[in-house]
Amino acid sequence: MDTSPLRLHDYWRSSASFRVRIALNLKGVPYQSVPVDLLSGAQRRPAYRGINPQGLVPALEVAGATIGQSLAIIDWLDHAYPQPPLLPADPLERARAMSSALLIACDIHPINNLRVLRWLKDDLRVGEAERLRWVAHWIDAGLAVLESQTGGGPFLAGDLPGLPDICLVPQLYNARRWDVCLDFYPALLAIEARCLAIPAFAEAHPDRLPDAAIL
Amino acid sequence: MDTSPLRLHDYWRSSASFRVRIALNLKGVPYQSVPVDLLSGAQRRPAYRGINPQGLVPALEVAGATIGQSLAIIDWLDHAYPQPPLLPADPLERARAMSSALLIACDIHPINNLRVLRWLKDDLRVGEAERLRWVAHWIDAGLAVLESQTGGGPFLAGDLPGLPDICLVPQLYNARRWDVCLDFYPALLAIEARCLAIPAFAEAHPDRLPDAAIL
Numbered sequence: 213m214d215t216s217p218l219r220l221h222d223y224w225r226s227s228a229s230f231r232v233r234i235a236l237n238l239k240g241v242p243y244q245s246v247p248v249d250l251l252s253g254a255q256r257r258p259a260y261r262g263i264n265p266q267g268l269v270p271a272l273e274v275a276g277a278t279i280g281q282s283l284a285i286i287d288w289l290d291h292a293y294p295q296p297p298l299l300p301a302d303p304l305e306r307a308r309a310m311s312s313a314l315l316i317a318c319d320i321h322p323i324n325n326l327r328v329l330r331w332l333k334d335d336l337r338v339g340e341a342e343r344l345r346w347v348a349h350w351i352d353a354g355l356a357v358l359e360s361q362t363g364g365g366p367f368l369a370g371d372l373p374g375l376p377d378i379c380l381v382p383q384l385y386n387a388r389r390w391d392v393c394l395d396f397y398p399a400l401l402a403i404e405a406r407c408l409a410i411p412a413f414a415e416a417h418p419d420r421l422p423d424a425a426i427l
Numbered sequence: 428m429d430t431s432p433l434r435l436h437d438y439w440r441s442s443a444s445f446r447v448r449i450a451l452n453l454k455g456v457p458y459q460s461v462p463v464d465l466l467s468g469a470q471r472r473p474a475y476r477g478i479n480p481q482g483l484v485p486a487l488e489v490a491g492a493t494i495g496q497s498l499a500i501i502d503w504l505d506h507a508y509p510q511p512p513l514l515p516a517d518p519l520e521r522a523r524a525m526s527s528a529l530l531i532a533c534d535i536h537p538i539n540n541l542r543v544l545r546w547l548k549d550d551l552r553v554g555e556a557e558r559l560r561w562v563a564h565w566i567d568a569g570l571a572v573l574e575s576q577t578g579g580g581p582f583l584a585g586d587l588p589g590l591p592d593i594c595l596v597p598q599l600y601n602a603r604r605w606d607v608c609l610d611f612y613p614a615l616l617a618i619e620a621r622c623l624a625i626p627a628f629a630e631a632h633p634d635r636l637p638d639a640a641i642l
Contacts (some may be wrong), residue, residue: 265572266530277519281533284525291518303506304492310499315481317529318496318537328538331564336553349546357480 218243219273221263223250224421225389227321227382228282229270233416234378235286239293243272245421250326283317286375298374309369312358312376316383320354324386347390351383355397362399366406373407381407385418433458434488436478438465439636440604442536442597443497444485448631449593450501454508458487460636465541498532501590513589524584527573527591531598535569539601562605566598570612577614581621588622596622600633 220236222229222245236243248254248269255267264271264280271278272285279285290298299306322328324347332338332346358380362368368376384404387394394401407413414420435451437444437460451458463469463484470482479486479495486493487500494500505513514521537543539562547553547561573595577583583591599619602609609616622628629635 265575266534266569268534275519277523279519279522279526281526281529283533284522284529287525288518288522291521303503304490304494306506307494307499307503308492310502311494311496314496314499314532318498318533319481319483322533322537323543331561332551336547336551336557336561338551342551346546346551354481360480 221246221248221271223269224418226269227386230382231282231378232270232285237412313379316379323350348392351387351392359397436461436463436486438484439633441484442601445597446497446593447485447500452627528594531594538565563607566602566607574612
């Protein structure tokens with residue numbers, strides 16, 4: 213078996229990268245973080261497109277191959293390192309957990325991604341106030357549903373932190389970055405606090421990454 | 428075991444619903460389609476929010492529970508009805524297949540979703556030409572990468588149609604609906620043609636649904 217560490221092409225403030233860092237930490241898998249500076253456009257340069265043709269972070273290099281898309285990386289990790297599992301074993305509970313994760317990963321995050329906000333600004337000349345309202349609208353639409361579905365368990369899908377929590381914590385970080393009011397989501401904030409008390413989550417936080425210090 | 432048929436809350440032209448119809452057909456699982464008329468806003472009414480709080484289609488009612496998010500539904504189906512599998516067994520091939528599916532499901536489809544296009548039109552007053560350019564931009568960004576990754580196999584992830592093909596075929600249907608030029612994607616079009624020659628895909632096609640006839 214290849215024993216070289218996994219290489220994560222990473223950007224400290226990318227919430228999709230943040231998800232993968234949490235998952236790697238929960239699995240206890242050592243990895244090397246390779247920063248890709250999204251603000252300077254490093255993700256669009258040929259050197260990086262050779263690693264991930266989509267030109268997005270994260271991407272995980274593993275056994276000579278590269279996996280793009282954070283949820284595909286996490287699915288791979290969950291198969292390669294089964295403990296602790298990131299999804300419930302019960303089929304319906306698993307489906308609900310995946311649904312919560314995908315609500316964030318499909319219906320909130322990509323619409324508010326850097327490249328989309330840049331298109332709004334540079335191509336459609338949408339002003340800052342309306343861009344902020346755009347971001348808040350899609351975040352609120354998703355978080356309101358998630359808040360209504362919290363079941364009183366300590367985490368989104370029960371007694372253990374898993375895939376939906378791995379998506380939630382970076383999404384809340386992202387929401388604060390855009391000054392979105394989170395007062396309507398007390399149950400989600402309580403889950404976030406429980407997650408961030410776990411080293412696997414806390415150590416993956418953007419503010420803990422070396423790049424964070426330079427801005 | 429509950430033997431009542433699965434109920435799919437469905438909209439003929441929704442590409443996420445189209446995905447689930449294909450998956451149900453590939454698995455040979457009978458289901459009842461319950462139309463939700465997105466154009467009249469039925470998905471936002473309390474009756475439907477009681478079924479799927481997110482107010483989106485598709486949603487699958489199964490054993491007294493409802494699963495939202497097309498990829499969560501398909502994941503549930505793939506566990507409940509393992510044959511034929513919708514993802515490769517090899518971990519890296521599985522990861523690549525999931526990555527292709529998520530490229531469509533996260534990075535193309537949600538940005539061009541009905542609710543986002545409505546926000547562009549009604550809230551940001553973005554004109555039709557610019558909305559069409561928006562749609563084409565995100566579709567092209569994703570399809571160009573997928574085209575470059577086709578490996579000469581008959582389907583996106585090898586010898587059998589699976590999750591990425593289930594996402595591709597509806598996305599191409601959606602692209603044509605918005606008059607996006609597909610000439611640059613001959614390998615994807617060849618895969619689409621192979622898929623649509625399979626009854627499970629053909630019979631799930633929007634044009635085959637009863638609602639299609641009334642428009």
